[in-house]
Amino acid sequence: MNCVFAKDWRRKKARDERLRLSLFTLDEAVDMIFWVDDTGALKFVNQTAYKSLGYEAFELWDELFPRSAELAFQDLWKASGAHQVIYKETEVRKANGQWLPVDVYINFISFEGKDYACAFLRDISARKAKNRELAAALDKVQELSDRLQTENTLLKEEIKVNYNFENIISESKAYKTVLHQVEQVAATEATVLIIGETGTGKELLARSIHALSKRKDEPMIKVNCAALPANLIESELFGHEKGAFTNAYQRKKGRFELADGGTIFLDEVGELPLGLQSKFLRVLQEGEFERVGGTTTLSTDVRVVAATNRNLVDLVNEGAFREDLYYRLNVFPIQNLPLRERREDIPLLVRHFVKKFAGKQGKEIEHISQSDLDELMRYEFPGNIRELENMIERAVIISKGKSLLLADAYHKSSSQAVDKKNHSRVFKSFEEMQRDYIIEALRRCNWRISGPKGAATLLDLNSRTLASKMRKFGINRKDFIDK
Numbered sequence: 001m002n003c004v005f006a007k008d009w010r011r012k013k014a015r016d017e018r019l020r021l022s023l024f025t026l027d028e029a030v031d032m033i034f035w036v037d038d039t040g041a042l043k044f045v046n047q048t049a050y051k052s053l054g055y056e057a058f059e060l061w062d063e064l065f066p067r068s069a070e071l072a073f074q075d076l077w078k079a080s081g082a083h084q085v086i087y088k089e090t091e092v093r094k095a096n097g098q099w100l101p102v103d104v105y106i107n108f109i110s111f112e113g114k115d116y117a118c119a120f121l122r123d124i125s126a127r128k129a130k131n132r133e134l135a136a137a138l139d140k141v142q143e144l145s146d147r148l149q150t151e152n153t154l155l156k157e158e159i160k161v162n163y164n165f166e167n168i169i170s171e172s173k174a175y176k177t178v179l180h181q182v183e184q185v186a187a188t189e190a191t192v193l194i195i196g197e198t199g200t201g202k203e204l205l206a207r208s209i210h211a212l213s214k215r216k217d218e219p220m221i222k223v224n225c226a227a228l229p230a231n232l233i234e235s236e237l238f239g240h241e242k243g244a245f246t247n248a249y250q251r252k253k254g255r256f257e258l259a260d261g262g263t264i265f266l267d268e269v270g271e272l273p274l275g276l277q278s279k280f281l282r283v284l285q286e287g288e289f290e291r292v293g294g295t296t297t298l299s300t301d302v303r304v305v306a307a308t309n310r311n312l313v314d315l316v317n318e319g320a321f322r323e324d325l326y327y328r329l330n331v332f333p334i335q336n337l338p339l340r341e342r343r344e345d346i347p348l349l350v351r352h353f354v355k356k357f358a359g360k361q362g363k364e365i366e367h368i369s370q371s372d373l374d375e376l377m378r379y380e381f382p383g384n385i386r387e388l389e390n391m392i393e394r395a396v397i398i399s400k401g402k403s404l405l406l407a408d409a410y411h412k413s414s415s416q417a418v419d420k421k422n423h424s425r426v427f428k429s430f431e432e433m434q435r436d437y438i439i440e441a442l443r444r445c446n447w448r449i450s451g452p453k454g455a456a457t458l459l460d461l462n463s464r465t466l467a468s469k470m471r472k473f474g475i476n477r478k479d480f481i482d483k
């Protein structure tokens with residue numbers, strides 16, 4: 001008997017010890033632990049919960065979670081039917097009114113014939129603070145990245161303006177506006193009309209528009225409306241059928257057909273013969289035309305860029321240009337600037353052309369005098385960049401050492417009279433004409449001076465006279481050999 005009693009006593013002692021240890025474990029757990037019965041009353045709360053939340057006593061579950069609809073007691077209990085584990089990140093109100101972020105795990109347990117919910121709440125304020133720090137850091141990174149992207153885009157735009165127009169040399173603010181217009185319109189399909197004096201770089205702009213457009217991999221076909229003889233221009237533009245006229249031995253595609261899918265550049269569009277303008281308007285509007293001597297209607301998909309140094313409105317008023325064609329072309333006009341309105345580009349262009357021509361002629365020119373540059377800055381340049389380019393080419397030809405001999409070339413250029421009415425044509429001096437004429441003759445004769453096939457014979461001059469004129473005008477074969 002004694003033995004049985006001792007055994008029971010030891011068993012009870014072990015059970016008591018386990019109970020105490022269990023309670024101690026529960027009280028010292030990291031998590032707050034709550035037992036709730038099916039009426040919502042709190043049946044057990046561990047010490048961690050008292051310490052963490054600062055309450056003297058806990059009453060009802062719902063008072064703990066006034067913000068969390070999902071953890072409302074009634075709903076919670078309905079869910080218990082499924083015996084699932086509920087997890088929720090929420091906030092619990094502390095005795096001092098502050099809110100404590102918690103992770104809540106709820107298990108539904110049947111114990112001695114009754115249902116309970118056992119909830120574990122873990123204080124996650126440290127994790128939340130870390131997350132907030134992380135979110136703030138991410139916001140900062142995002143902000144920096146956005147800023148970087150904006151700066152990058154601006155830089156790219158700058159780069160585009162500076163470098164994408166590969167051959168266009170300029171640092172003038174006013175000209176940047178022109179280049180911006182080119183960029184804006186390039187990506188569209190709009191017809192562009194470039195207006196500007198001769199030699200201002202209209203063709204260069206037209207090429208940039210094509211190069212920056214979606215059609216850049218297709219051809220850009222140029223038509224110089226002033227250079228084509230009137231009787232040939234229709235067949236050049238629209239093509240002809242075999243036998244359409246004398247000498248039309250073959251069928252030939254016109255430039256509108258060749259430009260299909262690409263861009264057609266109509267230079268000096270103001271010179272287009274009036275008789276052709278309606279056919280021209282039709283192809284612009286409907287993309288349709290017939291070859292000369294043909295009856296089949298052909299279609300073409302071309303983007304039109306036109307240029308003019310004439311005032312088209314004046315031509316319309318004079319009856320030389322169709323008004324409807326003018327409006328069709330004037331969709332996006334770009335006014336190109338004469339060099340005298342972007343004088344700050346002169347030194348830059350001078351250096352560019354010196355490098356270009358010195359390179360071609362195998363010369364090393366390192367010095368350009370400031371007084372020469374100053375003089376150029378004051379000059380009106382009626383022939384614009386082309387005039388400057390020619391002037392520098394001449395100067396490079398006559399320069400012997402490392403300094404550019406500009407004076408001669410400059411005086412030749414500036415002494416040429418400008419046709420005031422047109423402002424666009426440079427009237428060459430007699431000497432200049434002679435020089436050009438001699439160069440042309442020499443080219444035709446493959447730079448042979450004397451003999452029956454020589455330039456002297458062609459020019460009806462004595463070969464010694466020709467040689468002396470060449471010296472006088474600074475004409476050297478080696479300067480022209482690769483042109």
Ligand SMILES: Nc1ncnc2c1ncn2[C@@H]1O[C@H](COP(=O)(O)OP(=O)(O)OP(=O)(O)O)[C@@H](O)[C@H]1O
Nearest residue numbers: 167168169197198199200201202203204309385386
């Ligand atoms: N910004 C520039 N940078 C470098 N070269 C330029 C620039 N603008 C024009 N040029 C050069 O000047 C010359 C004349 O340019 P372009 O032929 O484009 O002028 P244009 O206005 O079309 O002349 P035109 O009215 O006579 O047809 C070309 O050799 C061209 O390369």
